Amino acid sequence: MKAERTKRNENRDLLLPRWAIPLVWAVIVCIIQVLLPWAVSKIGIRFGWSQQSPGPWNLTGLPFIVVGITLYAYCLYFHFRSYRTSVKVGFSPPHLVYGGLYKFSRNPMYISGLIAWFGWIVFYGSPAVLIGLMLLWLFFAFRMIPQEERQLEELFGEDYLAYKRTVRRWFGRF
Numbered sequence: 001m002k003a004e005r006t007k008r009n010e011n012r013d014l015l016l017p018r019w020a021i022p023l024v025w026a027v028i029v030c031i032i033q034v035l036l037p038w039a040v041s042k043i044g045i046r047f048g049w050s051q052q053s054p055g056p057w058n059l060t061g062l063p064f065i066v067v068g069i070t071l072y073a074y075c076l077y078f079h080f081r082s083y084r085t086s087v088k089v090g091f092s093p094p095h096l097v098y099g100g101l102y103k104f105s106r107n108p109m110y111i112s113g114l115i116a117w118f119g120w121i122v123f124y125g126s127p128a129v130l131i132g133l134m135l136l137w138l139f140f141a142f143r144m145i146p147q148e149e150r151q152l153e154e155l156f157g158e159d160y161l162a163y164k165r166t167v168r169r170w171f172g173r174f
Contacts, residue, residue, distance in 0.1 A: 021080050033069055033113060037120035040132040047125035054123060061122030068116025075101055075109045096156055096163060106149075106167050110140045145169065 048055035078100040101108035117133040120126075152160045 033116045041124035041126040043128040061119040064119025068112045071112035
């Protein structure tokens with residue numbers, strides 16, 4: 001059954017040249033971490049804004065945005081640094097990532113995305129972006145992460161289970 005599932009996953013993998021990966025991820029990050037919060041902020045009111053400009057309090061969100069997106073890029077570096085040629089983008093990662101922020105959390109990319117979204121909440125002063133963040137977290141916590149963990153357990157077996165026992169899903173006790 002495992003071989004059959006792996007075969008199915010291989011058929012869904014997309015082969016990209018190594019140089020294209022940063023471009024593809026830049027587009028994905030731009031959509032999820034920049035354009036989506038901006039679009040959601042258009043729903044309803046924006047607190048702290050006057051004459052279509054953010055107030056001083058709103059600008060305190062910018063460091064969170066920068067930190068979140070920077071941490072996201074740092075995580076991507078650890079994912080793709082070992083590739084030498086083309087990269088299969090899909091459902092079958094070739095190896096576990098233990099380095100960088102993955103020593104402290106099994107999901108630092110999700111955490112960094114949530115940090116960026118928190119920055120957008122403050123920057124836009126938008127209750128709609130807050131609701132978007134909560135929905136995004138629920139989607140990550142109850143759909144994406146459990147699905148990814150099942151796939152990693154199937155692919156890497158005891159190696160992943162040992163990693164899972166020593167590194168928390170989020171941080172600390174979470």
